Amino acid sequence: MTGGGRESEGGEEEVRGARRIPGPRGAADDLDLESVPLPPLPPPGGSAPDEAVPEQSAPEPERGHGPGPGPDPAAPEPGLGLGPAPDPDPDPAMAxxxxxxxxxxxxxxxxxxxxxxxxxxxxxxxxxxxxxxxxxxxxxxxxxxxxxxLHTDGSLDLDPTLRTRVLDGCFGRRPARIPVPEWAAPYDAETARLDALLRDIGDSEWHAPVRLQWFEEEHQVSRRTTVAGVIGHLTAVDGLLSAALGLDDPLDGGKAPLDPTERTETYWAATRRPPTRAVREPWRAQSHELIRTASFAGRNVAETSVSYGAFALPLQDALLDRAFECWVHGGDIADAVDYPYQAPSAAHLHRMIDLAARMLPAALAGRRSAGLAGPAKDLVAAGAPGRSLHLEIEGHGGGDWYIALDSPAAVGSPERAVAQVALDGVEFCRLVAGHISPVEAAAGQEGDREAIRDVLFAAASLSRL
Structure with missing residues (x-):
């Protein structure tokens, strides 16, 4: 038994000296008290270890020659641990x-x-x-x-503009082998932004209700559809540009109407079931084909006429018009699905505003012929310049335009300005899109009130389905 105990003690010393990862530290109740060495017990009749023996008042008799003094009844019983505290210095072997x-x-x-x-x-x-x-x-x-x-307090959601900024950085460092013409860049950018929105929404959100708004004569009208229906509308009207370039038209080019509203109604009527997210791929493929064709042809197709039925635009302006509508309807979809959507870049927005300003004299002449605007003036003297209105666009994409009031062929002149209207760039675009009424649009007005009213209503009349 004694030998076995020595072997156990030796084994414990080897474990303590080994190089190992310490195990989990247990609670005090989990200790194995039997393995903890106890202090030695005092000898029978003696004092506790390290305890001084008190002086005796009488010499102790020799052991074995008579009884000695009896035990003190007040003394503690040996072995109960009530003696002096042990030495605080630990045993080096136990450390x-x-x-x-x-x-x-x-x-x-x-x-x-x-x-x-x-x-x-x-x-x-x-x-x-x-x-x-x-x-x-x-x-x-x-x-x-x-x-x-892992403990950051910031949002882990990606910035909605990250994709655009990454693409801008890539194109800025490595130009495309066949670059997109400058006049087609707004359409390229707005279709890409709308496509990024469509990729993010779920299947159920394609059926979210969307209310399209535009202006007819003196009143604002609207049409209810879905997100998928809006993409179908863009596909149908973009088909006018495809037909002008000799590409496939999503509608039968020989029988399909040219008016954008009629084309949309025809496209919607041809769909027996409610449109789903399946409309995205044909629309995106069509927009890619338009951009690719314009990039390869370049200046050779910039002036190609695109007929909208009641009017026509050169291809470079038609693509700018489609970029504007893509942004406007992208905003309609974003509002329906609660998605952040920003205005176009300042350079692209400026070009869109410029197109609307160039179309205003013809729109004003059309309203005048329908009896919805005041008569023209200063046309008695041959070659005399007509009146003009100073359109001042502030903020994002801003600038100054002078709108001819008396003839669509005339050029506005600062010297003949009879009125001035100040508008924010995005607010002016919302007016042209028919999303706000002319009465609510102008932030600043000065001069001929009739001329101001005619121009604001002419801007609203540019809107359509």
Whole structure:
């Protein structure tokens, strides 16, 4: 039995000296009290260890020659642990050896150390190792930075403009082999932005209700459809440009009407079931084909006439018109599905405003012929310049335009300006799109009130389904 106990003590000393990862630290109740060595008991009739023997008042008789003084009844019973406290200095044999771990084990503990999941001994060993190991120190710093990202308070949602900014950066550093013409760039940008919105929405949101608004004569009208219906409308009207370039028209080119509203109604009527997200692929393929054809042909097709039935536009203006409508209806869809949608870039918005300003004299002449605008003036003297209105667009995409009031062929002149209207760029576009009434549009007005009213209503009349 004695020999077995010595072997056990020797085994414990070998375990304490081994290089190993300390196990989990248990609670005090989990300790094996039988394995903890107890202080030695005092000898029978003697004092506790390290306790001084009190002086005797009488010489102690020789042992075995008569009874000595009896035990003090007030003295504590031996072995009950009520004597003086043991020596506070621990036994060196009982002190645990410092944790010494190999490099591979310490490297494996770096992740737990970064998460503050190591024990006290492991933490001390890892931090001591990092002072002398540069690769592990770099890895530990990287892991600590990664742990900091797990506790960020910022939003993890991507910026809606990230895709546009990345593409702009790529194209700025590496131009396309066959660049998109400048007059086609707004259409390219707006179709890409709308396509990014459509990629983000779910299947159910394709059936979200959308109310399209425009202006007819003196009143604002609207039409209810869905997100998929709006894309079908864009596909039908873009077909006018495809037909002008000799590409496939989504409607039968020989029988399909040219008027955008009639084309849309025909396209919707040909769909037996409510349109779904399946309309996205044909629309996007058609827009890609238009951009590709315009890029390869370049100036040779810029002046190609595109008929809208009641009027016609050269292809470069028609693509700008389609970019404007793509942005406007993209905003309609974004409102329906609660999606952030920004205005076009300042350069593209300026070009859209310029197209509307150039179309205003003809729109004003059409309203005058229908009796909806005041009569023309200053046409008695041959060659005399007509009146003009100063249209001042402020903010995003702003500028100054002078709108001829008396003849669609005349050119506006600052010297003949009889009125001035100041508008924000986006608000002017909303007026041209028929989303706000002319009465609500102007931020600043000065001069001939009749001329101002005629121009604002002419701008609203440019809108259509």
């Amino acid at each position: 645990s050896a410092p944790v010494v771990l190999p490099h591979q084990v310490l490297k494996a503990l770096l992740g737990a150390w970064a998460l503050s999941a190591c024990s006290v001994e492991e933490t001390a060993a890892v931090e001591d190792h990092l002072t002398g190991c540069a690769p592990c120190a770099d890895e530990a710093l990287r892991l600590r930075d990664a742990v900091g990202l």
